[in-house]
């Protein structure tokens with residue numbers, strides 16, 4: 001039986017996600033931006049929260065953990081964060097570890113850069129990745145704790161996932177990402193098509209995720225830092241992909 005996934009808004013622009021295994025009844029929340037909307041989503045479905053899969057320590061991803069853990073006595077799975085900024089953790093995981101949510105298997109992919117401990121969860125059998133604040137649709141997270149080569153390497157790890165994998169990211173930033181991407185990759189037909197689609201989705205108040213990794217590889221300029229056309233557009237021929245990526249990220253920061 002395939003997993004069921006629900007997405008909903010938390011805080012101002014975070015996504016909340018539940019992934020449910022119908023065979024066992026297990027349900028995981030990917031991160032916990034705030035308890036209220038997660039609880040409501042669980043009640044709507046009549047699901048019981050068994051696990052919280054944490055991606056990184058930022059408050060808008062962990063703020064609801066304590067309250068949810070108290071209410072559901074769920075297991076909290078989180079990366080090894082050296083400063084132990086994530087509290088109430090039952091299980092610490094690292095690259096390649098496999099976490100069971102009922103009968104569903106989540107593979108841990110270390111994707112540092114946004115924070116040093118940031119991980120993504122890959123459900124291979126569901127062709128689904130939860131990439132939180134590393135990879136957004138048509139964008140990527142800010143590089144707060146790592147450096148540009150580290151973040152570029154994390155994006156390459158995600159880019160290695162098959163084209164038919166669905167990307168679920170941490171924030172609804174797609175419209176702003178599209179606006180920026182068009183300034184540095186204006187002749188990309190896949191990006192132009194995505195821009196039209198996103199405008200329609202946002203006008204209809206629909207979320208712009210999930211998207212397919214194959215579409216992101218074609219349209220997301222941050223995954224295209226090693227494309228010669230991007231280097232040419234930035235007048236950076238001969239620069240390394242990590243340098244090009246860094247330039248893209250800095251321009252986006254200022255946009």
Ligand SMILES: [Zn+2]
Pocket residue numbers: 056058061114133
């Ligand atoms: Zn974050």
